[in-house]
Amino acid sequence: MTESKKLKALFLLDPAITYLNFGSFGACPKPIFEDYQQWQLLLETEPAQFIAVNSVGYLKRSREALAEYVNCDADDLVYVNNPTYAINIIAKSLKLEAGDEILSTNLEYGALDRTWTYYCKKNNARYIQQKIELPVVSKEVLIEQFWKGYSEKTKAIFISQITSATALRLPVKEICAEAKRRGLLTIVDGAHVPGHVPLNLAELEADIYTGACHKWMMTPKGCSFLYVKKEFQGMFDPLLISWGYDSATPSDSQFLDYHQMQGTRDISAFLTVPKAIEFMKEHHWEQVAEDCRELVQNNYIRFCDLLGTVPLCPMDADFLGQMCSTRIKTREPERLQRHLFEHYRIEVPVTRIGMDFFIRFSVNGFNCQEDLDKLFVALGEILAKGVFLEV
Ligand SMILES: Cc1ncc(COP(=O)(O)O)c(C=O)c1O
CATH class of the missing domain: 3.90.1150.10 (Aspartate Aminotransferase, domain 1)
Structure with missing residues (x-):
C-alpha cells in the first residue's frame, strides 16, 4: 500500500x-477522534466532577501542550470554538474612536471582514482593505503595497498569515515587525497555520493571534485558540459574560477567567490537542x-x-x-x-x-x-x- x-x-x-x-x-x-469520544464519555460518566471540578486542570494541560507547540506561555492562550469567535472578542473591545483605522488587506476571510466592518461602523472608524495586486511578485512589493494603506489614523493591523480564497502565505513576520516600529497593535489571523507551517509565537511580533486546531492540526471541529500578549490582555472583555467576570474565586489570570468560562459546554475538542500533537509526531x-x-x-x-x-x-x-x-x-x-x-x-x-x-x-x-x-x-x-x- x-x-x-x-x-x-x-x-x-x-x-x-x-x-x-x-x-x-x-x-x-481516527485516533484523535477516539480520544475526543473518550473525553466525552468521561464527561458523561460524572458530569459534575468533570465540569465543575476537573475542567480547569484538563484545559491547563491541553493549553500547556499547545503552548509548547506554538512557543508561547500557556497562560497567554485560551481555547475558543473558532477564529471568528476570537476576532470578535478583540474587535468588540478595541477602543476605536471616530476616524481610527484598522489596516488590513483585500485578501482576508469574509466573516472577519464582516466582523471588522461591523465594529468599525459602530464607532465611526474605518476598516481599510488595502489592495494587494495579484499575482504577487515578491515579498518586498507586497509589503510596499500593504503600507500604502497606512495613515496617521492607523491604530492596528489585521492580516492573515495564510489567506483563505487565494491560499497565499503572507510575510506577516516582516509586516508585524514594521507595524511595531510604527507603534501599532498587531492582530494576525492564523486560522490555517498550526499544523500547516511552523508557528513560533515568541518570534512573531503578533500582539494578538488566532489559530484553528481543527484545520491542519486535525482535531475535531470547534477547537481554536486566541493568544494575547500579556501586556494587552487587560484590554479585552469577555464576549460572553459568565462566572469568570467579577469572579468569586479568581485565578491568577483574569484573561483565562474572562475567556475560558462560557457556561456549560462540551470542551472535549479542546482536550484532544495533546493527542493531535502526538499523532503528528508519530506520523x-x-x-x-x-x-x-x-x-x-x-x-x-x-x-x-x-x-x-x-x-x-x-x-x-x-x-x-x-x-x-x-x-x-x-x-x-x-x-x-x-x-x-x-x-x-x-x-x-x-x-x-x-x-x-x-x-x-x-x-x-x-x-x-x-x-x-x-x-x-x-x-x-x-x-x-x-x-x-x-x-
Ligand atoms: C483565513 C481564515 N480565517 C479565519 C477562518 C475561520 O473561520 P471560522 O471562524 O468560521 O472557523 C478561516 C476559515 O476557513 C479562514 O480561512
Whole structure:
C-alpha cells in the first residue's frame, strides 16, 4: 500500500470521495477522534466532577501542550470554538474612536471582514482593505503595497498569515515587525497555520493571534485558540459574560477567567490537542507536510495552463503551503463546485474575492498525484463541454 493510502486509512473520510478541501474544515484522523469520544464519555460518566471540578486542570494541560507547540506561555492562550469567535472578542473591545483605522488587506476571510466592518461602523472608524495586486511578485512589493494603506489614523493591523480564497502565505513576520516600529497593535489571523507551517509565537511580533486546531492540526471541529500578549490582555472583555467576570474565586489570570468560562459546554475538542500533537509526531508530519508542499508546487503551473491563467505568487515555499488557488472564469461558481462533487465525487471549493473566482485545492498526507490528476481530467472535460467554465 502506498504511504498516502496508509494515511487515508487512518482518517474517517469517505473513501469514495477525492478530498481536496482540507483547508475548509480539516478532517480528523481516527485516533484523535477516539480520544475526543473518550473525553466525552468521561464527561458523561460524572458530569459534575468533570465540569465543575476537573475542567480547569484538563484545559491547563491541553493549553500547556499547545503552548509548547506554538512557543508561547500557556497562560497567554485560551481555547475558543473558532477564529471568528476570537476576532470578535478583540474587535468588540478595541477602543476605536471616530476616524481610527484598522489596516488590513483585500485578501482576508469574509466573516472577519464582516466582523471588522461591523465594529468599525459602530464607532465611526474605518476598516481599510488595502489592495494587494495579484499575482504577487515578491515579498518586498507586497509589503510596499500593504503600507500604502497606512495613515496617521492607523491604530492596528489585521492580516492573515495564510489567506483563505487565494491560499497565499503572507510575510506577516516582516509586516508585524514594521507595524511595531510604527507603534501599532498587531492582530494576525492564523486560522490555517498550526499544523500547516511552523508557528513560533515568541518570534512573531503578533500582539494578538488566532489559530484553528481543527484545520491542519486535525482535531475535531470547534477547537481554536486566541493568544494575547500579556501586556494587552487587560484590554479585552469577555464576549460572553459568565462566572469568570467579577469572579468569586479568581485565578491568577483574569484573561483565562474572562475567556475560558462560557457556561456549560462540551470542551472535549479542546482536550484532544495533546493527542493531535502526538499523532503528528508519530506520523512524521513535518515530512508529510514537506511532501505535500512539493505536490502542490509540482501541479500548480499545470492547472494554471489548463485554466488559461498564471499562478497567484512565485513558486516557492515563501508563498505556498499545502494549498493553492487558481483563478477561473465562471458565471456559475456554485454549480461548478456542485458538479465536481456530484458528477466526479471530487470535493474541492470554488472560492471568491468580490467577483473574482478561484478553485483552491488542498493537499494533505492522504492525497496523492492520482487525486490531482482526477481533478485535472474533470476540469479538462468541463472546459471541453463549455459548461460552467471558460478559458
Ligand atoms: C483565513 C481564515 N480565517 C479565519 C477562518 C475561520 O473561520 P471560522 O471562524 O468560521 O472557523 C478561516 C476559515 O476557513 C479562514 O480561512
